[in-house]
Amino acid sequence: MQVFKLFLKVTRSKIGIGILYTVIFFAICFPMVNASEEKIDFEDTSLNLYIRDEDQSEASKALVDLLAEKHHITDRELDQQGLMDAMYYSLIDYSLVIPKGYSELLASSDKEDLKKELFEEFHLRDSYATAMMNVFLQEYVRNTRMSVAMGDDLMTAVKKSAEREQVDIEVVQDPEEELYDENFTPKYAWFFRLLMYILIAVIMSMLGPILITMNGEEQKKRIQCSKTTVSSYVTQVFIGSAVLVLAVWLIFLVGGAAMYGGMYTGQNSWLAVLNSFIFALFVAMFTIFISTFRPSSTVMSMIAQVVGLGMAFLCGGFISQSMLGEGMLKIMQILPGYWYERANDMLCGDQKGTLGDIWICFAVQGGFILLFLILTIIKSSIHKSQPKTAKTQAKTA
Secondary structure, eight states: OHHHHHHHHHHHHHHHHHHHHHHHHHHHHHHHHHHTOSOOOOOOOOOEEEEEESSOOHHHHHHHHHHHHHSEEOOOOOOHHHHHHHHHTTSOSEEEEEOTTHHHHHHOOOHHHHHSOSOEEEOSSOOHHHHHHHHHHHHHHHHHHHHHHTTOOHHHHHHHHHHHHTOOOOOOOOGGGOOOOTTSOHHHHHHHHHHHHHHHHHHHHHHHHHHHHHTSHHHHHHHHHSSOOHHHHHHHHHHHHHHHHHHHHHHHHHHHHHHHTSOOOSHHHHHHHHHHHHHHHHHHHHHHHHHTTOOOHHHHHHHHHHHHHHHHHHHTSSSOGGGSOHHHHHHGGGSHHHHHHHHHHHHHTSSOOOHHHHHHHHHHHHHHHHHHHHHHHHHHHHHHHHHHHHHHHHHHO
16 A cells, blocks of 8 residues: 555645635635624514605595504604605605595596596615515506406595505425425525535546656656556546545535534535535545646636635635526536535525436536546556557657
8 A cells, every 4th residue: 555655645745725725714704604693584664654644534544553463554644854864764664644535536537637647756776675665566556457348436446456466475386396405595595505616626637647646657667667557547536536535525515514513404505415425525526627738727627716716706606606697507517516506596596496306416527527527448548549540650760
C-alpha cells in the first residue's frame, strides 16, 4: 500500500485549501439557511384602513362591514394632514372614500356610469396587500353589477358578492404529485442547494492537484523502478480518491446535520442526501477526466471556480429554479447541476414532481458519470498509445 500512503501524504499538503473552503462555506451558509427556517405559506393579510363613507346607504355600509371582517378600520376622524401623517408612520395602510351616489352608480347599467370611479383610494406605499385590496374592490363591483344585470335587486346582489368573497379556498395537491415532507424544511433545502457549489470547489481543488502529482513523470519513473504493477498503482490511487471524496462529502453532511440540530429524518431528507452523493461522484469523475490533461494546480483551481460558479448561477444553486427563465432552464438541461438542483427543488416543494421524477434526475446524473468515465478511458488510451508510436517511429528512422 505504498502508493496509497503516498496519496495520503500528497493529500495532507492540499488539505489547507479544503479547510479554507469549508470554513467559508459554513460561515456563509449558516445565516442564509437560518433566514429561511420557517416554511412560507399562504395567509391572509390584514390592513389598517381609514374609510370615510359619504354615501351612508345600505350598500355602502354593507361594504364597510365586509371590509371590517378581514381588516382593521380606524374609528378616528382624520383631516388630510392627519391622514398623511398616519400613513407616513404606517398607522394607516390604505384610505378609502365612498362618495355620495355610490349605491346608484353601483346598480347602474348605463355605459357612462360604468366608466365612473366608484371609490377614491389612496396609499403611500405599494405592496402586495394594497394591490390585493384594489383587486378585491374591482371584483366586488364586477360581481355586484353582474348580479344586478341578471335581475337581482341591489342589496341581494351585494349580499351575493359578500358571500363569494367569504368562501374559503383549500389548496389540495394531487396525491401522486405530493412530495412534501415536513422534516425537509427550507433550512435543509437551502443547505443542499448551496452544497453543489462547495462540492465542486473542494473536490476539484483538492483531488485535481493530487491526481496531477500522482500521474506526473517523477511518479511514473518510481513505479518503473519498484515492484508495483500498473494495475496495483491505479487501484490504490482509485481507493485514495474514493476515500478523499467520501470524506469531503461526509464532512459537509455532518456539518449540515449539526446546523439543522439533529440527524436527517424523513424520506425527502434522505433522498436529498442520496442526490448529493451522486453529484459528488460526478464531480470526482469530472475531476479525474480533467486531470488527464495534466493542467497546473492554478489552472485546475480556475476550472473549479468557473464550473462551480457557472453551475450555481445558471442551474439554480444560489436561487430556486422557479425564479429562472424557461429558456435558460431548457438550455441548462445539458448540465448535471440542473438535474441536481431540480431534484432538490421538487423535494422542498418549489417544483411539482413525483418520486419517479426524482429518480429520473438521479439517473441523468448517473449518465453524466458514465459519460466522463468513458471519456477518461478514451483519453488515457490515446495518451498511452502516443509514446509507443513515438518509439516505433524512432526505431524506423
